[in-house]
Amino acid sequence: MTVRAVERPADLRGWFGDHVEELRAFVPVDGESLDDRVARGAAMLGFLHGAGVMGRGWPEAWGGAGGTAIDRALVYDLLVRSGLDLPESLAPLEVLGSALSAYAPELAATHVPRVLRGQELWCQGFSEPDAGSDLASLRTRAHRSAEGWVLTGQKVWTSLGHLADYCGVLARTGTTDERHRGLTLFWVDMRADGVGARPLQTLTGEDEFAEVFLDEVVVDDSCVIGEVGQGWAVAMHLLQYERGMWAWQRQAMLHQALEIAMAHDEMDEVPVDAIGHAFCVLSSVRARSARTIERLSRGEIVGPEVSIDKILLGRAEQAVNDVVRLALGRDFATSDAAAAERARGAWFYSRAASIYGGAVEVQLDLVAQRVIGLPRGTR
Ligand SMILES: Cc1cc2nc3c(=O)[nH]c(=O)nc-3n(C[C@H](O)[C@H](O)[C@H](O)COP(=O)(O)OP(=O)(O)OC[C@H]3O[C@@H](n4cnc5c(N)ncnc54)[C@H](O)[C@@H]3O)c2cc1C
Structure with a gap:
């Protein structure tokens, strides 16, 4: 069947x-x-x-x-x-x-x-050495030529960039002064002439992301995602899925990790409030992202509210992995058994959860200003 x-x-x-x-x-x-x-x-x-x-x-x-x-x-x-x-x-x-x-x-x-x-396999080429939280300041340029669009610039922290077949590259087609209004998203074949990718190692020892170099890479009009100059709107659309569906995918994995930790011998040593805290934050991510996915599936625009999912996910990642660390006791730091290595890798990676997909401080500002409606700069 x-x-x-x-x-x-x-x-x-x-x-x-x-x-x-x-x-x-x-x-x-x-x-x-x-x-x-x-x-x-x-x-x-x-x-x-x-x-x-x-x-x-x-x-x-x-x-x-x-x-x-x-x-x-x-x-x-x-x-x-x-x-x-x-x-x-x-x-x-x-x-x-x-x-x-x-x-x-x-x-x-x-x-x-x-x-x-x-x-x-695809990758997302948004962040640059001087454009992370302030994505609208990105410098990778694309200009029109007789052959098509010509892209030149550098991306960084591109997850799986060295293994990917295609990349969604956000580039500047307008002037620098136009900021987010002058951007366009392109679909780039990672094997095209002029594309290079150099792996970057994470704290966990894996070549998880890459620097991606674009040196006069030519793509045709069929590789423009949306309209020219509409890149910011496209990016805001996909961020709803990056923050909403990613939160759902991760909460599923975190529930599994917490369940495995609960069966561990040294779980009795873990303070109950740490376990309770992890479970509460994790449950809130699940409830929150379920609602987001429901709204997205109805074609609703979730917009900046999806930053709430992202903030909760970062907290859940860190709270659950703290419980796993405590459950392993001394083994967490000293054992070279596979389970301990896996737990260490997950714990280090969980520290990145408050950075990737939008740093938590910036997400909190977005919630304050765009969701609650507080004036800019209010602390
Ligand atoms: C594991 C991982 C995978 C990633 N994968 C990808 C990927 O596949 N593709 C991609 O394009 N990018 C990827 N990134 C990059 C990620 O999107 C950026 O790291 C993130 O947007 C933050 O940008 P930055 O690193 O330049 O930090 P910065 O923007 O320089 O921020 C540094 C610090 O300053 C704070 N800060 C910055 N601006 C403000 C402000 N206005 N108010 C208050 N605080 C502020 C931030 O919160 C942060 O704590 C990945 C990152 C990680 C960690």
Whole structure:
């Protein structure tokens, strides 16, 4: 039975129950490298797409099975509950896939099916050495020539940039003075002439992100996502998914991590208020992002309110990983067992959760000004 043949969530849950054995082949392996993790994720997507599971929530024209973001959220939840981690390509799919869907349907029709089948990986080229929180000051330039658009500049902290096949590059097509009004989002083939990617290592020792260099890279008009000069609007659209659906994906993983920690021998030593705090923040992310996904699936604009999801997620990441650290006791710092290494990696990575996708201080300002309506600069 494929999931295309069934409609109700209960049937999807049943499918996961019926395929425990096959899914076991995709359970994370201790000590695997990032490259191996990406390859395992791709193989898992191929299997899930063949079964009609991956693709729920995406239009049929793009290799999907129809439905909305709610269907995708359910699949992510069930994958994690089956002991699997979410393939690396799903985060950029949610972020850039939402932009392609809304602003470049032809690109979506070509590329979304490839990600769903595990055949393509994307990255997001927004941040630059001098443009992170202040994204509107970015300097990568794109100008029109006889051959097409010519892109030159540098991106940084591009997750999986050195492994990706395509990148959504935000570039300046207007003047510097135009700030956010002079930006355009381009779809760039990472194998094109003039593209270079140098891996950057995180504290966890993995080459998780990269510096991406663009030296007179030529792309044609079909690679413009949205209108020329509309890049900021496209970026704001996709940030709803980057902050909303990412929060949902991560809360599923964090619930799993907390559950595993609860079974640990030294859990009795962990202060109950730390556990209670972690559980409360995590529950608030789940409730909050469920509501966000519901709104997005109805076509509502969530806008700056999605910063609340992002702030809560950062807190939940850190609170849950603190509990895991305490549950491991001395082993957390000293053991070289795979479980301790995994926990250390997750703990260090959780510190980045208040930075990636928008630093928490900036998100708090956004909530104060754009959601609550306080005047700028009020502290
Ligand atoms: C793990 C990870 C993965 C990432 N992946 C990607 C990716 O795939 N693609 C991509 O484009 N980017 C990515 N990033 C970059 C990320 O989006 C930026 O790090 C983030 O936007 C912050 O920018 P910055 O690092 O330049 O810090 P800055 O903007 O320089 O901020 C430094 C500090 O100053 C504070 N600050 C800045 N402005 C203000 C203000 N106005 N008010 C109060 N405080 C302020 C910030 O809160 C922060 O604490 C990733 C980052 C991380 C950590």
